[in-house]
Amino acid sequence: MEENAGQIPVGCMCPLGTRLHRLKMDLRKKIIDFFQEKGILVQEETVEFLMKRENGIETCKEILNNFDEYPLILSLDLVKNFFGEKDNRKEIRREIKKERFSEKGFKILRDVTGNSTCKGEIKDFVCLFRDRYERLSELVKKRQEMKYAFPIKKALRKTDEVAFIGIVKEVSNSKNGIFAEIEDYEDSIEVYIPKDVDSFVVNDEILGIKGRKSGDLFIAKSVVRPGLPVRRKRNFSEENTHVLFLSDLHVGSKSFLEKEWNNFIEWINGKKGSERQREVAKKIEYIIISGDDVEGIGIYPGQEHDLLIEDIYIQYEELARKLSEIPEKIKIILQPGNHDAVRSALPQPAFENEIKKFFSDLNVSFIGNPCYFEINEVIILAYHGQSIQDFATCLPGMNQNNPTQIMKEMLKRRHMAPIYGSVSSFAPEKKDYLVIDYVPDIFVTGHVHVTSVETYRDVLLMNASAWQMQTEYQRMMNFMPDPAKAIVVNLKNMFSSVVHFT
């Protein structure tokens, strides 16, 4: 007894222990009652899990807000999926600390600029694909269907139905389906995916397969992608924050729409448009330009015939002059595209100082491509959109003139450009900056010169318009432009409207 003096014997209910025990029991009852009132049975392990989280019943309310339809049984997996998304958000917010600059309301969250590890060696591609596999297979694993996924090596030994996760090495089409070679760290497997199961598998995407062996062939019964949660908590700005989305200015091209641009400048200065339109113009605080800011040089064969300004530096000087006509109170966020003077491989860093210097007197911030950033709590993923063409080539029924349809395919795969070796080129960074591990509130692209706005699972998708009429090259490439439009979004309610300048 002497030895134990001052210690609380195991199992002893000291006053503090009794109180804690009672509080725990109260919380347990509250959690069970809360879900029972809504007709939901909650598993014991789920209750245990929820009791360890902070905020008690508030957390339970948050979880329920996540569902369109309440489940009959609240399993631990469903709850963990919810927290997976939330923890992801914490991770991206932690990256704020690494930001290069931060101003009121506008913060860069993730950008390759200043963080590039690329030495251009082939072996670095292994790191890039490994990072993609690690981050996306984690998301696939969270899907209910992949709960018992095996490594491919083990899956190959099973004769009954089995699930596994891998990266698609190669796809070949047959009359009634797809043959896909899928690999993980240890092994690879040839899978037959009948047309009615899925016909949208692309090279280098990460996915889960459920199915069974039939002779030498593994036949897929279902294909599982990381996907987006059916419903999630969107971020909104507390104040009315109006953001204008533009793209593909192509300054320096003979096809630049000078007259339409001047209409835009008059409108943004409150000198043109109906009273209501002028009111909207007054409220704009940010302009985001999603790349191809100038026409560039040497981008496609025969481009020299289409150039009004042949010197790349003078093109940027002219862009700066044009942007100087926008009211100074508006912050302009400038992203590069494939026509701009940065490396063409993705991810593209922001402009170097020799370009930035032209904008030194303006209210301009520079971002890379792609870039996650935040304006008044709303998370925006801006990407020029080079891979839209890759998807249009590889996926049946997809067309680059319908970019938001392709952007949904990116979100389902949680990757902006999975296909290696097509039109888009990649720099072998150690981290895959094209992974969409965090679901943005707004996802904006450009590149295909089309104006389109759509909402998919609470993400506002936009392809911002161009300021160039169709060139001979674009006619050849089947680009059908819808130019001289601007998309305005109020971040307080995500209402969007399109202003025309033709």
Ligand SMILES: [Fe+2]
């Ligand atoms: Fe463009």
